[in-house]
Amino acid sequence: MRLLKVFLLVLLVALQYRLWFGKNSLPEYWHLQEDVARQEQTNQKLRQRNQVLIADIEDLREGEVALEERARNELGLIKQDETFFRLIPNKQSTTYEPE
Numbered sequence: 001m002r003l004l005k006v007f008l009l010v011l012l013v014a015l016q017y018r019l020w021f022g023k024n025s026l027p028e029y030w031h032l033q034e035d036v037a038r039q040e041q042t043n044q045k046l047r048q049r050n051q052v053l054i055a056d057i058e059d060l061r062e063g064e065v066a067l068e069e070r071a072r073n074e075l076g077l078i079k080q081d082e083t084f085f086r087l088i089p090n091k092q093s094t095t096y097e098p099e
Contacts, residue, residue: 019026059066071077078084 056066060070
């Protein structure tokens with residue numbers, strides 16, 4: 001009977017060792033859960049960015065106004081018979097400096 005108790009105790013210790021320190025242990029499982037949570041957050045941000053890009057693409061495909069706005073802002077294009085004015089700021093200091 002004593003030998004059976006010792007055997008069960010050794011078996012319990014061996015199983016506990018594998019549970020806490022062996023391959024696929026609980027700390028490793030917890031670490032993997034954290035990695036999955038971080039990856040989910042990254043994926044969510046990428047999904048949101050993709051939605052914005054998809055909306056931009058649809059707007060450019062369907063709307064002439066968005067296409068015209070992009071051409072003006074990013075490429076500096078103007079319509080025919082349109083006058084373009086560029087305002088250049090003064091190089092003089094406009095900040096107030098008390099004496």
